[in-house]
Amino acid sequence: MRHVRRPWIVSLLVLTIVAPAAAQGIPSEPVRLFDGRVRLGGEVSATLGEKDDEAFFNYTDYERNALRTFRAALTAIWRPATRIALLGELRTDDLDRFGAYAFYVRVRPWSEVPFDVQAGRIPPVFGAFGRRAYQHDQILIGYPLAYQYLTSIRPDALPGNADDLLQMRARGWQTSFPVGSLYAGPGMPLISAFRWDTGLEARWTSERIEAAGAITTGTLANPRLLDDNRGKQVSGRVAVRPLTGLAVAASGARGAWISDDVFGAGRSHAQTALGADVEYSRDHWLVRSELVWSRWAMPFGRVPREGQNISALARWVEGRYRLTPRWYVAGRADRLSFSRISGQLFDGVPTAWEAPVTRFELGGGYSLRRNLVLRAVAQINRRDGGRVLRRTYLSSQVAWWF
Amino acid sequence: MVLRVARSRRVRALTLTVLARSLRVRPPTVAVWWLLCVFALSPLALIGERAVAGTIRGRVELRQPPADHEPRPNVAELGMHTGHGPTDRRRSVVYLDPAPRAAFDARDEPRARMDQRNESFVPHVLAIVAGTTVDFPNNDRTYHNVFSLSKPRTFDLGRYAAGRSKAVRFDTPGIVRVFCEIHSHMSAYILVFSHRYFAVTDEEGRYRIDHVPPGSYTVLAWNEATELQSRRVTVGDSGDVDLNFLLNRR
Numbered sequence: 001m002r003h004v005r006r007p008w009i010v011s012l013l014v015l016t017i018v019a020p021a022a023a024q025g026i027p028s029e030p031v032r033l034f035d036g037r038v039r040l041g042g043e044v045s046a047t048l049g050e051k052d053d054e055a056f057f058n059y060t061d062y063e064r065n066a067l068r069t070f071r072a073a074l075t076a077i078w079r080p081a082t083r084i085a086l087l088g089e090l091r092t093d094d095l096d097r098f099g100a101y102a103f104y105v106r107v108r109p110w111s112e113v114p115f116d117v118q119a120g121r122i123p124p125v126f127g128a129f130g131r132r133a134y135q136h137d138q139i140l141i142g143y144p145l146a147y148q149y150l151t152s153i154r155p156d157a158l159p160g161n162a163d164d165l166l167q168m169r170a171r172g173w174q175t176s177f178p179v180g181s182l183y184a185g186p187g188m189p190l191i192s193a194f195r196w197d198t199g200l201e202a203r204w205t206s207e208r209i210e211a212a213g214a215i216t217t218g219t220l221a222n223p224r225l226l227d228d229n230r231g232k233q234v235s236g237r238v239a240v241r242p243l244t245g246l247a248v249a250a251s252g253a254r255g256a257w258i259s260d261d262v263f264g265a266g267r268s269h270a271q272t273a274l275g276a277d278v279e280y281s282r283d284h285w286l287v288r289s290e291l292v293w294s295r296w297a298m299p300f301g302r303v304p305r306e307g308q309n310i311s312a313l314a315r316w317v318e319g320r321y322r323l324t325p326r327w328y329v330a331g332r333a334d335r336l337s338f339s340r341i342s343g344q345l346f347d348g349v350p351t352a353w354e355a356p357v358t359r360f361e362l363g364g365g366y367s368l369r370r371n372l373v374l375r376a377v378a379q380i381n382r383r384d385g386g387r388v389l390r391r392t393y394l395s396s397q398v399a400w401w402f
Numbered sequence: 403m404v405l406r407v408a409r410s411r412r413v414r415a416l417t418l419t420v421l422a423r424s425l426r427v428r429p430p431t432v433a434v435w436w437l438l439c440v441f442a443l444s445p446l447a448l449i450g451e452r453a454v455a456g457t458i459r460g461r462v463e464l465r466q467p468p469a470d471h472e473p474r475p476n477v478a479e480l481g482m483h484t485g486h487g488p489t490d491r492r493r494s495v496v497y498l499d500p501a502p503r504a505a506f507d508a509r510d511e512p513r514a515r516m517d518q519r520n521e522s523f524v525p526h527v528l529a530i531v532a533g534t535t536v537d538f539p540n541n542d543r544t545y546h547n548v549f550s551l552s553k554p555r556t557f558d559l560g561r562y563a564a565g566r567s568k569a570v571r572f573d574t575p576g577i578v579r580v581f582c583e584i585h586s587h588m589s590a591y592i593l594v595f596s597h598r599y600f601a602v603t604d605e606e607g608r609y610r611i612d613h614v615p616p617g618s619y620t621v622l623a624w625n626e627a628t629e630l631q632s633r634r635v636t637v638g639d640s641g642d643v644d645l646n647f648l649l650n651r652r
Contacts, residue, residue, distance in 0.1 A: 039472055075475045075476070083482075116480070132478065201480065203480040207543065212480045282560075282561055283560035284560040284561075286561075322560070324556075325550065367551060370581055
């Protein structure tokens with residue numbers, strides 16, 4: 001695992017720099033340039049947590065520990081005209097390199113119609129958490145399993161049969177298969193919260209309803225800047241707000257997920273996903289829940305015609321209660337389970353193709369300022385397979401944004 | 403106010419005239435009697451003196467008017483953010499510091515109101531005397547969560563829907579920054595004073611502080627985006643004083 005020491009050093013630096021700066025008044029509003037045509041925002045977070053180099057419960061598809069990382073992001077919007085905006089976000093994790101997390105143009109074709117089109121590296125339409133993975137909108141430190149936990153499957157390498165897949169249970173952090181890429185590498189989550197896809201998105205909204213659809217290059221699990229299989233993903237979402245404070249939404253997505261490097265061009269195997277999410281808030285309560293079901297058409301490489309569909313189901317609920325203006329407590333219960341397949345292993349008994357995972361995260365936060373928050377959590381993980389079955393992590397974070 | 407001052411002066415003048423006439427036309431015993439009356443009434447005369455009050459008024463101009471509050475650039479939105487109401491950041495507050503002693507007289511418990519409309523706090527700047535209860539009605543179409551982490555008054559009203567209102571009492575003087583937890587571009591200022599000698603400027607920057615007793619004062623002009631500016635002023639018996647400010651961007 002890379003960068004084991006650096007996050008601690010950076011986090012300590014941030015704590016020592018940011019905390020005194022907070023007392024002197026750090027920026028709290030976006031920076032305006034060129035008479036307001038350009039606005040800059042930013043976010044810096046330093047997360048101090050335990051190592052996760054045995055159980056890899058919090059390993060991400062960017063090969064980092066979600067509970068032990070430093071992140072800095074700079075967001076900009078440029079509005080050359082009233083109905084056109086160019087948006088971008090540069091982000092670095094552990095000061096490795098700055099990458100364009102988002103970069104797209106937003107157009108409102110008709111000024112009176114609440115219909116927008118966005119093109120480029122765009123925010124995901126599917127689900128809710130993917131657009132909320134910012135520290136100012138997070139109530140805990142860890143990510144929901146659906147958006148972070150690495151399953152064993154990869155877009156560039158395939159199991160030859162069911163046993164190859166079963167052998168990789170709980171090895172999502174570094175998995176290898178006999179077909180396609182021979183190098184070991186990280187698997188995929190159901191939905192990546194660490195990369196955004198590239199494509200075209202349209203949204204229409206009213207006071208009570210929001211509908212959005214997108215065509216993108218990659219898939220939920222493997223968002224891409226450049227296409228690797230000439231198959232597009234189609235995704236959509238409809239959200240309804242029947243009451244003030246209540247939002248209910250349904251999402252769907254389908255796209256080719258296997259790289260052409262595996263089979264060559266001409267074959268298409270889809271990741272199909274359905275999701276539902278709900279958010280309700282009132283007084284000092286905030287409750288969110290999400291359900292994600294994902295199915296992959298899995299062509300076992302050695303005998304492709306005998307492939308089968310494998311699926312995963314993630315569901316989580318999280319809540320926050322604000323005790324005082326500065327203090328809050330929060331918790332999340334999360335479960336990720338998988339469909340069963342049969343092979344020679346496990347005596348031929350149908351077995352979940354990945355080890356199911358249950359996660360509880362409890363914690364709280366303290367607002368030093370409106371835009372400077374300290375958080376601490378305890379995360380309890382349990383996995384029905386693999387080398388390490390249980391692991392509890394403690395993590396703390398300082399997050400600042402403007 | 404002006405009427406009160408005039409009346410008070412008339413009373414004093416009348417007393418002195420009567421006294422002078424008395425001294426001239428009446429026998430000494432009567433004069434002594436009048437003198438006794440005058441001495442006996444002198445505390446009342448002092449009260450009358452205190453009631454003489456002037457007005458400090460003028461205009462506060464901002465050399466570089468601050469721009470409207472804008473939301474943080476949010477790349478995660480699926481479309482354009484719906485517009486929000488303008489925030490009038492040009493409003494300033496002019497106040498005396500220190501205030502005359504009479505300013506701390508006990509008063510009834512006043513109420514004030516800070517509305518939430520079109521994703522804005524209205525007014526954006528509110529000046530109140532300590533002990534005021536401020537109502538925060540939500541007259542918007544969406545939830546708001548009014549809160550403040552300012553030292554003089556920390557509070558969090560939670561999320562409440564349109565048509566509902568919650569109230570907060572402000573007892574400690576100071577500046578309270580008010581925010582909405584849901585909408586980052588919503589913010590407001592509540593300036594809590596221990597006295598009543600303050601005024602919020604109008605749309606054209608004009609202000610007026612009435613009932614100021616004669617004396618020398620430091621007058622301060624505050625704006626959220628500028629440096630605090632202070633001026634020394636003397637309010638005499640004649641009444642009104644004009645005092646203008648030109649504030650520089652911080």
